[in-house]
Amino acid sequence: MAETHGRGPSLRDLLREGTVLLREAGIEDAAQDAALLLGFATERNRLDLLTRADECPSAEAIGRYRSLLSRRCRREPLSHLIGRRGFWKLEFAVSRDVLDPRPDTETLIEAALEIVPPPERILDLGTGSGCLLLSLLDEFPASFGIGVDISRKALAVAQDNAGALGLAARAAFVCGDWFGAVAGRFNLIVTNPPYIREDEAPLLPPELRDHEPPEALFGGPDGLDAYRSILAGAPAHLASGGTLLMEIGAGQAEDVMALARAAGFASLARRRDLDGRDRCIIARLT
Numbered sequence: 001m002a003e004t005h006g007r008g009p010s011l012r013d014l015l016r017e018g019t020v021l022l023r024e025a026g027i028e029d030a031a032q033d034a035a036l037l038l039g040f041a042t043e044r045n046r047l048d049l050l051t052r053a054d055e056c057p058s059a060e061a062i063g064r065y066r067s068l069l070s071r072r073c074r075r076e077p078l079s080h081l082i083g084r085r086g087f088w089k090l091e092f093a094v095s096r097d098v099l100d101p102r103p104d105t106e107t108l109i110e111a112a113l114e115i116v117p118p119p120e121r122i123l124d125l126g127t128g129s130g131c132l133l134l135s136l137l138d139e140f141p142a143s144f145g146i147g148v149d150i151s152r153k154a155l156a157v158a159q160d161n162a163g164a165l166g167l168a169a170r171a172a173f174v175c176g177d178w179f180g181a182v183a184g185r186f187n188l189i190v191t192n193p194p195y196i197r198e199d200e201a202p203l204l205p206p207e208l209r210d211h212e213p214p215e216a217l218f219g220g221p222d223g224l225d226a227y228r229s230i231l232a233g234a235p236a237h238l239a240s241g242g243t244l245l246m247e248i249g250a251g252q253a254e255d256v257m258a259l260a261r262a263a264g265f266a267s268l269a270r271r272r273d274l275d276g277r278d279r280c281i282i283a284r285l286t
């Protein structure tokens with residue numbers, strides 16, 4: 001593919017066309033998204049788009065690009081269109097069956113890296129693409145981990161990512177309702193559960209509301225249902241001295257810490273994301 005044809009619009013023309021189209025559709029990072037879609041459709045990297053801007057791609061590649069542009073205008077997430085997302089230090093395959101991994105969630109990895117000694121057994125509740133568990137296994141080469149999800153389709157994506165990243169020998173994936181199918185104790189439990197309040201659905205960006213799996217988003221009427229279930233089960237699944245790391249949404253720190261206290265967690269701390277918002281609760285029983 002990536003043939004060069006003498007006629008038709010050049011890469012530069014196509015980039016401009018896409019940027020205008022996406023901007024008119026209200027996409028915030030229009031130029032960046034257009035470049036990523038053009039690169040994907042024409043199999044060109046970012047540098048090629050700059051240094052070979054006069055090249056005219058094949059009609060087939062242009063067709064692919066325009067079809068991706070119209071899907072992006074309908075607010076399909078960019079990662080679903082190109083099927084990939086970078087998270088922490090790795091690249092993950094993503095699809096409509098998993099939450100698109102967010103940079104905010106990397107706050108949990110930062111918190112986990114401060115745990116001494118490195119956690120041997122890790123449990124990731126609501127693993128989705130596997131981005132948290134697999135990033136942690138990559139960082140902790142002697143660790144073993146289990147990823148749990150209620151969605152079998154999500155687990156298939158996580159399992160494929162484990163294989164592609166060479167981590168399958170140290171990762172297992174289990175279908176279940178939080179701790180329902182999990183036995184044993186763990187040195188580290190991580191979770192990025194669904195935490196959006198149901199009544200917030202109309203306010204969400206279309207990328208999220210219309211294209212992400214609902215079971216990955218909504219945490220009941222007050223957004224806290226998943227925390228209640230996870231905190232009820234966590235003490236019986238933490239090894240002595242173990243740590244529970246929970247991602248939280250905006251304004252949820254006090255409520256989640258109160259739930260954690262009531263569940264027996266005596267040591268609680270919070271960690272901020274790059275925007276300065278409380279993003280992660282670090283909970284220990286003693």
Ligand SMILES: C[S@@+](CC[C@H](N)C(=O)[O-])C[C@H]1O[C@@H](n2cnc3c(N)ncnc32)[C@H](O)[C@@H]1O
Binds near residue numbers: 105130131193195
């Ligand atoms: C917010 S997404 C997080 C995905 C991934 N860990 C990440 O950070 O990108 C929440 C995940 O929890 C899963 N989930 C929702 N309810 C669940 C339940 N009762 N038991 C297990 N997993 C659940 C969803 O399917 C979804 O994959």
